[in-house]
Amino acid sequence: MISYDKTSLANGLTVIVNRDKASRMAAVNILYKVGARNENPECTGLAHLFEHLMFRGTHQVPDFDTPVQMACGENNAFTNNDYTDFYITLPRDNIETALWLESDRMTGLDLSEEACLIEKRVVIEEFRQRYINQPYGDLNMILRSMVYKKHPYRWATIGMSPDHIERAPIEDIRDFYRRFYHPSNAILSVSGDFQPDKIFTLAEKWFGGIEDIAYPIDPIPQEPIQTEARRVEVERDVPATTIVIAFHMGNRLSHDFFLGDMTSDLLAGGDSARLYEHLIKNRRMFASVNAYISGDVDCGMFVFTGQLLPSTTESEAEAAFWDEMEELKNGIISDYELEKVKNKFEANTLFGELNVMNKAMNLGYYQMIGDLDLINREVEIYRSLMREEVADFSQRTFRKENSSTLIYRAKQ
Numbered sequence: 001m002i003s004y005d006k007t008s009l010a011n012g013l014t015v016i017v018n019r020d021k022a023s024r025m026a027a028v029n030i031l032y033k034v035g036a037r038n039e040n041p042e043c044t045g046l047a048h049l050f051e052h053l054m055f056r057g058t059h060q061v062p063d064f065d066t067p068v069q070m071a072c073g074e075n076n077a078f079t080n081n082d083y084t085d086f087y088i089t090l091p092r093d094n095i096e097t098a099l100w101l102e103s104d105r106m107t108g109l110d111l112s113e114e115a116c117l118i119e120k121r122v123v124i125e126e127f128r129q130r131y132i133n134q135p136y137g138d139l140n141m142i143l144r145s146m147v148y149k150k151h152p153y154r155w156a157t158i159g160m161s162p163d164h165i166e167r168a169p170i171e172d173i174r175d176f177y178r179r180f181y182h183p184s185n186a187i188l189s190v191s192g193d194f195q196p197d198k199i200f201t202l203a204e205k206w207f208g209g210i211e212d213i214a215y216p217i218d219p220i221p222q223e224p225i226q227t228e229a230r231r232v233e234v235e236r237d238v239p240a241t242t243i244v245i246a247f248h249m250g251n252r253l254s255h256d257f258f259l260g261d262m263t264s265d266l267l268a269g270g271d272s273a274r275l276y277e278h279l280i281k282n283r284r285m286f287a288s289v290n291a292y293i294s295g296d297v298d299c300g301m302f303v304f305t306g307q308l309l310p311s312t313t314e315s316e317a318e319a320a321f322w323d324e325m326e327e328l329k330n331g332i333i334s335d336y337e338l339e340k341v342k343n344k345f346e347a348n349t350l351f352g353e354l355n356v357m358n359k360a361m362n363l364g365y366y367q368m369i370g371d372l373d374l375i376n377r378e379v380e381i382y383r384s385l386m387r388e389e390v391a392d393f394s395q396r397t398f399r400k401e402n403s404s405t406l407i408y409r410a411k412q
Contacts, residue, residue, distance in 0.1 A: 001376050002359055005196035011212040012184025015203045016363045016372070017196040020356050026192030027356040028088045028098040031364035034180035035082040037152040037220055043168055045123065045159025046176045051079040052119040054086060058108035064101060071097040079157050082297040083368055089357050092192045096202060103206040106181055111174050120165050127162040135238045139408050146230050146404040147246050147301055151223040179215040183207060189363040191356040223248070223299060229400045233407040240287060243317050244406040245304045247397050252297045252369050258381050259393035260293045260302050263328065265341040266390070267291035279320055285312045297369055302397055314407055325398040331391035338387060345382045
């Protein structure tokens with residue numbers, strides 16, 4: 001169980017505190033409720049660009065990393081389709097350094113044309129290295145564009161194209177900062193050996209004076225229900241052909257999310273899981289296999305993926321995945337398998353609760369999705385799942401008309 005206390009400042013900033021008496025370190029996490037889903041489809045990649053710009057420096061602190069290092073701390077960040085997260089770990093006595101830096105860059109970011117141009121070049125180069133020049137680099141982008149036709153999940157966090165970042169006007173970049181980087185769109189979560197009231201007081205000291213101007217947020221377009229199978233075949237200069245089959249599934253707060261998570265663990269939760277045992281070890285059809293859920297806040301994806309051995313045909317590989325799905329639909333799941341994945345989930349959850357950074361980050365995340373108390377209920381939910389529910393989930397999800405199949409073929 002993760003204990004916590006929560007308050008909101010007058011300017012709308014949510015503050016959550018977990019007291020960890022065993023740690024001499026403190027974790028400060030600030031989550032902004034902005035991701036790729038909040039972008040204009042004509043100008044994508046800005047959320048990721050701001051992950052870079054936030055380390056570029058402010059008018060008061062031109063180098064963000066130096067004060068963190070002087071306080072014996074470490075910091076990093078990540079962006080995804082749903083939100084952007086910044087985190088710092090440092091000795092508990094130096095926590096005000098983290099709060100000072102985060103409050104400063106919430107309002108004082110250097111968004112000069114020169115600073116933006118430099119980070120644009122960095123992001124464009126990252127795009128080229130990871131998605132254009134990397135083997136299999138565009139696979140996920142193709143898959144997203146197949147599965148989603150209306151929802152902004154149809155593009156990756158880095159954006160649709162490097163051209164979007166390259167030609168993004170400075171006015172649009174500054175407007176994005178004003179719209180999304182302000183107190184009422186942020187969640188500050190702290191874990192360490194502190195009385196909650198002390199952190200609330202420090203939050204007021206460093207963030208309470210920031211004026212909040214809440215801008216209207218455009219509604220997210222909803223994805224229509226898929227009614228027929230989709231299929232794309234491409235040829236690339238890669239070592240081996242890969243097949244991917246994706247299905248729409250429920251959102252993060254739905255019961256189907258947990259059923260999907262359990263189903264993916266049954267299929268691919270280690271070398272003793274079904275896909276490895278059946279398709280690599282026994283049938284020797286694939287060099288690698290996986291099944292996973294995308295974990296998005298809105299309705300996400302359940303994905304099967306496998307890299308074929310030279311002796312396996314594409315049709316054989318595709319049929320093998322559907323065979324595995326049929327077993328799940330028929331409820332062919334042993335008590336041992338169920339208990340194994342439940343134990344693994346519980347152990348991973350408990351292990352994660354030992355780390356102050358994990359706790360601070362998770363508190364921000366569960367607040368963002370709209371059910372903070374879920375952080376302490378997930379193990380119970382997972383434990384309650386039954387074989388019949390997994391079978392029902394599989395029947396409703398693994399349908400041809402709900403499938404998007406990508407054949408990512410190696411050039412001959």
